[in-house]
Amino acid sequence: MIIDVANHPDRVKELMIFSAIVAGGALIGWLIEQIVLSKLLHLTSRTKWKGDDLIIQSLKGVVLPLFILLAIHIGFNYVTLNPGLLDVLHKTVKVGAILVFTIYLARIVTRWIAGETKEDKSVPSSIILNSTRITIIAVGFLIALQSIGISITPLLTALGVGGLAVALALQPTLSNFFSGLHILATKKVRVGDFIRLDTGIEGYVMDISWRSTLVRQLANNMVIIPNAKLAEAIVINTHLPDKDIPVMVEVGVAYDSDLDLVEKVAIETAQEILKTVEGGVKSFDPAVRFHTFGESSINFTVILRVHEYSQQFLVKHAFVKLLHKRFREKGIEIPFPIRTIITKTP
Structure with a gap:
């Protein structure tokens, strides 16, 4: 936004008001994150339900941008702008708010998954956490586009056609991805388990990612096994049915x-x-x-x-x-x- 101070002296006042509102919103958001959230975390730590801790912890880094966006939205009421430009700026702020909320929701869900697996005495794999995070953010992005009047139907159609071409080009990668999902779904191999393959490789499963499984041997060497190979291998899992x-x-x-x-x-x-x-x-x-x-x-x-x-x-x-x-x-x-x-x- 370019302001001609000589021809529009009132614009200086408007800009100062707008800047003060944004600065005030940023200050309020920072104070809430630094003081209010800390107090709330202290209170929620005393409750039996873990969900309130999860909700408050996930607000870290979210409150400040939300208050800045809210202040910008309010500040637009105090400046004189072209209606078309003002509409674009309001839509930009709206998209930003939706994306920030989407990131907040992705944090809650992924941390909840991580917490549930810890309660089950297991370790969450990166393929589950990353797939969940990407899915939520992608849905949030589509909702943001739809909210500002951009039709997502052509985009979904293009993604469908493009996805088919990508699938044909990335068959080995997709094979490893779905093999990783199969391994996690069957729960025959879990992060933290000690496994021995028919090839003689043995060690602790450190992570199951979208492409490969990371195994740490007792000698502290890391072995990277493609998920498709692991799914087809004969595996002895010494942690099933019991660790003993x-x-x-x-x-x-x-x-x-x-x-x-x-x-x-x-x-x-x-x-x-x-x-x-x-x-x-x-x-x-x-x-x-x-x-x-x-x-x-x-x-x-x-x-x-x-x-x-x-x-x-x-x-x-x-x-x-x-x-x-x-x-x-x-x-x-x-x-x-x-x-x-x-x-x-x-």
């Missing part, structure tokens, strides 16, 4: 050992490990199962249990050390491999 997994430790003792004593010492040692070592399931009753007469030992399996896959290594480590110590104290021998050779003389 059994830990098998193979042991062998000499043939002249007292097996009742061996079993008692092994179980007592396992119980102590489960109660003292991080990751052990304290309520689990360990078991001993003898199974093989070996070449130099009677072999058995000690069964322990840990809360999740990666914790088994520390539990095994501590158990082997302590069991070796206890067997030495009780005089129980863990024999070296022995082979008897009988030779015949001619």
Whole structure:
């Protein structure tokens, strides 16, 4: 807006009034964000319902632009403008307000999804959050166009025809996208799960995006797997149906050992490990199962249990050390491999 001060001295006054109204709106919006919202968050934190926290938190960064747009809308009443220009400016402000509200709504919905998944003890994937955010913003943009008299029917038609061409050109990308949605819908692989593929790749699922799944190996390497490949692979999910997994430790003792004593010492040692070592399931009753007469030992399996896959290594480590110590104290021998050779003389 260009103002000729020499020919229109009243315009200076109008501009000052307009600027004061906008500045006042910005100041009120800033004060509400900095003071009022903080007070409201403190009050809502005391309530049992989490929705009020979500609504207030999402207002951060929204109140200020809304009050600025409202002030601009009010300020137009104090300036003299060409009716056509004024109509365009009012429509611009209207579109801006709709888009700000759309962003606010997208924040609430995505944060609600993230909160619901946390309540379910899972982690939201970026493909769900981003798809939801983009969908809400796209709908808000179409509503904004419709509100100012722009027909969206031709636009939707053009998008339909263009979308078909894009779909043909991006078949691999769309295949990965829909494979990712299928993986999330079936809930057989979730963010945070520890998985092992038939290719030997194993690790924690960090994220399922629109194109690929990110897996962090125990060595802290990141493996990027296309969603289509993951959907077709044979996958072992150690977190389903439960995170708890059994830990098998193979042991062998000499043939002249007292097996009742061996079993008692092994179980007592396992119980102590489960109660003292991080990751052990304290309520689990360990078991001993003898199974093989070996070449130099009677072999058995000690069964322990840990809360999740990666914790088994520390539990095994501590158990082997302590069991070796206890067997030495009780005089129980863990024999070296022995082979008897009988030779015949001619």
